[in-house]
Amino acid sequence: DGGITQSPKYLFRKEGQNVTLSCEQNLNHDAMYWYRQDPGQGLRLIYYSQIVNDFQKGDIAEGYSVSREKKESFPLTVTSAQKNPTAFYLCASIASGHYNEQFFGPGTRLTVL
Amino acid sequence: AQSVAQPEDQVNVAEGNPLTVKCTYSVSGNPYLFWYVQYPNRGLQFLLKYITGDNLVKGSYGFEAEFNKSQTSFHLKKPSALVSDSALYFCAVRGPNAGNNRKLIWGLGTSLAVNP
Numbered sequence: 001d002g003g004i005t006q007s008p009k010y011l012f013r014k015e016g017q018n019v020t021l022s023c024e025q026n027l028n029h030d031a032m033y034w035y036r037q038d039p040g041q042g043l044r045l046i047y048y049s050q051i052v053n054d055f056q057k058g059d060i061a062e063g064y065s066v067s068r069e070k071k072e073s074f075p076l077t078v079t080s081a082q083k084n085p086t087a088f089y090l091c092a093s094i095a096s097g098h099y100n101e102q103f104f105g106p107g108t109r110l111t112v113l
Numbered sequence: 114a115q116s117v118a119q120p121e122d123q124v125n126v127a128e129g130n131p132l133t134v135k136c137t138y139s140v141s142g143n144p145y146l147f148w149y150v151q152y153p154n155r156g157l158q159f160l161l162k163y164i165t166g167d168n169l170v171k172g173s174y175g176f177e178a179e180f181n182k183s184q185t186s187f188h189l190k191k192p193s194a195l196v197s198d199s200a201l202y203f204c205a206v207r208g209p210n211a212g213n214n215r216k217l218i219w220g221l222g223t224s225l226a227v228n229p
Contacts, residue, residue: 004156033216040222041221042219043157088154094215102159106155106156
């Protein structure tokens with residue numbers, strides 16, 4: 001089955017630690033996105049990538065980093081510089097073409113202890 | 114500035130009754146509009162979209178939405194609600210000049226509760 005996978009589903013981190021969230025897609029989509037979801041705040045864009053080896057900051061990039069070495073993979077690292085990292089993180093991808101919709105992974109819930 | 118508003122944080126409806134989840138938008142030019150649904154602790158699922166053409170768009174699970182250009186609205190509707198429709202619903206918009214990044218502007222979501 002084609003789709004987007006995110007791992008792990010739940011992640012616990014101690015303060016001061018970096019942690020990497022995985023996002024993989026086998027849809028052959030060009031563009032990929034990372035969102036953060038907090039209760040009552042909707043989805044906020046962290047980073048996005050339109051092609052391999054290229055990515056741009058979204059609205060709340062501070063304290064996060066990404067890489068796009070392969071078309072299928074777009075990992076997100078939450079660094080110790082992110083002051084309030086506890087949230088639900090969603091990865092999405094979109095096929096080439098101007099009118100397509102984004103497809104979402106199942107999400108990773110990160111909790112800082 | 115481009116924006117999306119979902120004026121109701123929560124909508125309650127009895128099972129079997131029609132439901133409406135409201136969305137209004139502000140973009141320059143003709144918008145591309147999307148509805149998504151999210152069940153607890155899950156990712157978002159695409160329901161339907163409006164790009165051009167017929168103002169009434171039909172989507173997954175019996176949902177439909179009506180694009181109203183004069184009122185800048187794109188309300189989500191279903192003729193007969195099911196308890197299983199209870200979820201969080203998001204409206205999103207992209208302006209025609211958004212460029213190749215295809216970024217979406219998201220509403221804050223509306224929680225739909227369908228009571229048996």
